[in-house]
Amino acid sequence: MGDLFVYNTLVGDKVKFEPVSAGNVGIYVCGPTVYSEVHLGNCRTFVSFDVVVRYLRFLGYNVRYVRNITDAGHLENDSDFGEDKISKKAKLEQLEPMEIVQKYTLNFHSVMSQFNTLPPSIEPTATGHIVEQIEMVKSILENGHAYVENGSVYFDVAKYNSDGNNYGHLSRRDIEEMSAGSRDLQGQQEKRNPVDFALWKNASEEHIMKWPSPWGIGFPGWHLECSAMGAKYLGDHFDIHGGGMDLKFPHHECEIAQCVSAHKKNPVNYWMHTNMLTLNGKRMSKSTGNTLLPEDIFSGENAILNKAFSPMVVRFFMLQAHYRSILDFSSEALSASEKGFNKLMQANLLLQKAIYSKATLDKQLETKVVDLINGCYKHMNDDFNTPLTIATLFELVAIINTLNSTNSFGTLSEKVFNSLQNTMNGFIIDVLGLDSVQINNKNDKSEKLIELMLSLRAEAKNNKDYALSDKIRDDLTKIGVVIKDGKDGTTFTLT
RNA sequence: GGUCUCGUGGCCGAGUGGCUAGGCAGUGGUCUGCAAAACCAUCUACAUCGGUUCGAAUCCGAUCGAGACCUCCA
Structure with a gap:
């Protein structure tokens, strides 16, 4: 290590x-x-x-x-x-x-x-x-x-x-x-x-x-x-x-x-x-009035940002820069982080849910995954370099998404697959402290309700009633349920 | 004025004397009823001018620009 x-x-x-x-x-x-x-x-x-x-x-x-x-x-x-x-x-x-x-x-x-x-x-x-x-x-x-x-x-x-x-x-x-x-x-x-x-x-x-x-x-x-x-x-x-x-x-x-x-x-x-966090290129400071309160970011009620950002997105944004570098705060930068954050959390969710079944070993891929896993430790060991650690996690995300879409996690050995799961969870949740609560906090009842809506939508789709199926999708999106049609059915995430 | 740090592609942001950072955005494709998501491919870099070196964005010098500390502030 x-x-x-x-x-x-x-x-x-x-x-x-x-x-x-x-x-x-x-x-x-x-x-x-x-x-x-x-x-x-x-x-x-x-x-x-x-x-x-x-x-x-x-x-x-x-x-x-x-x-x-x-x-x-x-x-x-x-x-x-x-x-x-x-x-x-x-x-x-x-x-x-x-x-x-x-x-x-x-x-x-x-x-x-x-x-x-x-x-x-x-x-x-x-x-x-x-x-x-x-x-x-x-x-x-x-x-x-x-x-x-x-x-x-x-x-x-x-x-x-x-x-x-x-x-x-x-x-x-x-x-x-x-x-x-x-x-x-x-x-x-x-x-x-x-x-x-x-x-x-x-x-x-x-x-x-x-x-x-x-x-x-x-x-x-x-x-x-x-x-x-x-x-x-x-x-x-x-x-x-x-x-x-x-x-x-x-x-x-x-x-x-x-x-x-x-x-x-x-x-x-x-x-x-x-190092300092800057706003409009200037240091944030109470005495000069160049400040932004966390609550105002979470609520979106401020003159600087064009929308609200969740605490986890802001945290992720901060960790994408090294702690010894000056970091400038802006709407554009946060929006980019928000998308990246969702991508990272989503891929980890897929990985943790994935069921392993052994297939022909892809030696080259296995070596790459092991290298990337070791890279996470290497970067954190180098003066807590969170931006490089996150970059490495994104490289693993690309691999995870590919393996998931082709249903081929089994091309890794079971040992490396387990290590991949542990590494992703360990670094994202334990080390970086990124909480997936926003994705996981669907309670039983609302989850069942959403699934009911999805099954109605599937029915509409089968009947080629796309007006209805799109209405269901659009209305769910409005209340924060994002639908994704995959090969093996429809999944959803909460935003 | 003194001390110090930094200047990377459309945006954010790593890194480093020779090997693709990464994210977001863009472009072309695959998939899809259409989207979204995902995947594949691809385009933009290293402030300026000199120097050292086989080779510099990376080292040295100068210039320009930005910021921090010198006063309570994370």
């Missing part, structure tokens, strides 16, 4: 994956800030890591998947006058902060489940780990890498680097240059150096979410939660930490610094970063 290779941002190259503890994988993914609806760009990241987790499990690893919910602590901007994002929104809508958190956490879970992502093993919240975060700040202070100023605590980047560490390594940045080129932002008087960042922030009177600490009433800095919760649930040295490219700097850089200072060891072996 070969080794798994992962692109590690820390190294800047694909490297062989070797877990800290054989057979087990600890993975932490930076989750959403729940102060508004999750947008499609966020979803891409979580779908990408869903496939990573699924594939690791498919390979037999015992995976602990931790993905946080940020429900406090993100500053509006890097200044003393910054406000907690969640409390700002709360004032806007006249709600309790935790009400906002609850509302958008539910929204997030609902969208994630529609995208068929597996829930994380642990989904810790920032507000639930204030104690751990305070403890971590204490450790960093004790180790001399932070200073207190007016009830706030800042990380001392220069001191940290002078102790032999390398803040800036992950994002390949030169701190000296950064300090020199830094803009003169308001409210940075407390910091000794512009590149320093807050570990704990003193809270103003009107600030809603705040907690007591050794430095006064305040709230945790924006990068601290992930460091604290990652260490708590995965240990101070674990396998994979992931997130969007935009988190590489400063978020992940700060996380590393905090962990290294507090625990005196490199926290994570493999850093993985997913």
Whole structure:
């Protein structure tokens, strides 16, 4: 099956994956800030890591998947006058902060489940780990890498680097240059150096979410939660930490610094970063308003796309691009994916229903099928290359359709036939997480009703009453039952 | 301004120093009462200009263009 290779941002190259503890994988993914609806760009990241987790499990690893919910602590901007994002929104809508958190956490879970992502093993919240975060700040202070100023605590980047560490390594940045080129932002008087960042922030009177600490009433800095919760649930040295490219700097850089200072060891072996999803060639972002909500895609109620697309089609569309490439979202591209998706799922359905009966072995075909099966593993092992894996599955689809139409699955050995069935199901359903629920969810009664209609239509056809048979076909199509006349009778699919 | 990434056929999107990516769309056929689906065949590529090489879309340089990060953001 070969080794798994992962692109590690820390190294800047694909490297062989070797877990800290054989057979087990600890993975932490930076989750959403729940102060508004999750947008499609966020979803891409979580779908990408869903496939990573699924594939690791498919390979037999015992995976602990931790993905946080940020429900406090993100500053509006890097200044003393910054406000907690969640409390700002709360004032806007006249709600309790935790009400906002609850509302958008539910929204997030609902969208994630529609995208068929597996829930994380642990989904810790920032507000639930204030104690751990305070403890971590204490450790960093004790180790001399932070200073207190007016009830706030800042990380001392220069001191940290002078102790032999390398803040800036992950994002390949030169701190000296950064300090020199830094803009003169308001409210940075407390910091000794512009590149320093807050570990704990003193809270103003009107600030809603705040907690007591050794430095006064305040709230945790924006990068601290992930460091604290990652260490708590995965240990101070674990396998994979992931997130969007935009988190590489400063978020992940700060996380590393905090962990290294507090625990005196490199926290994570493999850093993985997913690329952005663009809309009209521009990055999707809440702050610029260039966003599209998942619900609006599913319902079709939006100004950008010309029709509705199901969550599975959107998921498939995302997986047709590599996670490290920028992906642009458009109606045309989605329509193409929709057709391809249906073709793939349909062929798999045929294959799983096919009955094997031995025939003369086609050695050449058998070799090709085995090569393609191995290709699926090869491509996934190469830094989770889902587009190539899908391309390989389509090559198998062509073979499956041919064998099906000539009723000749028996030209493969039974062993390879079984392996083909397992591979198609395994990669499509288990690894890529493409749910065929839309095709399979016909309940008994409606299925029988449809079959009744089909038999009436067959009768009409026998009587050469094509007006009636076409009416039945057209009307069924309208309600989402697509009819296909084959040699051995008529089949249907639900759309 | 600094750092970095990318520029592939009608569209999306892989890949890579020499061997068909794949999907969608198009064209011609097979099948069908007609469709749809499926199958077979087939047409469009590697931003521009130089260089390295037996050979480059793939390596190097320049140019043009696009984007990301440098400020909360997946």
